Amino acid sequence: MPADDPPDHQETAMLHRLIYSSQVAAPMSPDTIEALLAQARTANARRDITGALAFDSQHFLQVLEGSGEALNRLYAALMHDARHRDLRLIDFRAVEQRSFDQWSMAFAAADGRTGRICRRHSASSRLDPAAVTATAALQILQDMAALPAPAAVA
Ligand SMILES: Cc1cc2nc3c(=O)[nH]c(=O)nc-3n(C[C@H](O)[C@H](O)[C@H](O)COP(=O)(O)O)c2cc1C
Helix, strand or coil: CCCCCCCHHHHHHCEEEEEEEEEECCCCCHHHHHHHHHHHHHHHHHHCCEEEEEECCCEEEEEEEEEHHHHHHHHHHHHCCCCEEEEEEEEEEECCCCCCCCCCCEEEECCHHHHHHHHHHCCCCCCCHHHCCHHHHHHHHHHHHCCCCCCCEC
């Protein structure tokens, strides 16, 4: 191995981006979503994770940014979280910079504006996991996070 090859632990500390979708397991009220977000934002800030979550009352679409190790751990926890199911990993890759560095977890619930955003980037006006590519999913989440309140709350 050449002397300037980085050790393995540096590789896992590299910035990564993970995108997944899931289906809500049972109806979630705005209060329970708020509680989930409050917990997620505190934990994410502690672990240097940023991202965005979109919810249309049926599906979640979430992007997470942070070290590969932190994201692997969080995704393992997400897979065991009974509040959602049918997780589909859409993308997981090393990236050079964050796209959501202002948000410990931006949130957008479905409304007319989010419907138009989905339609702009995919074949559906809903968060249809079968209808989004990794590129479209990222664009949808970026556009939603950039919406002025009340759709996007940092
Ligand atoms: C749709 C959805 C999104 C979530 N997003 C996050 C998140 O961004 N960060 C986080 O720490 N937990 C998130 N959670 C909660 C995790 O699944 C899990 O409950 C939490 O990480 C457990 O934390 P603990 O191991 O510290 O108890 C989310 C849960 C759901 C259902």
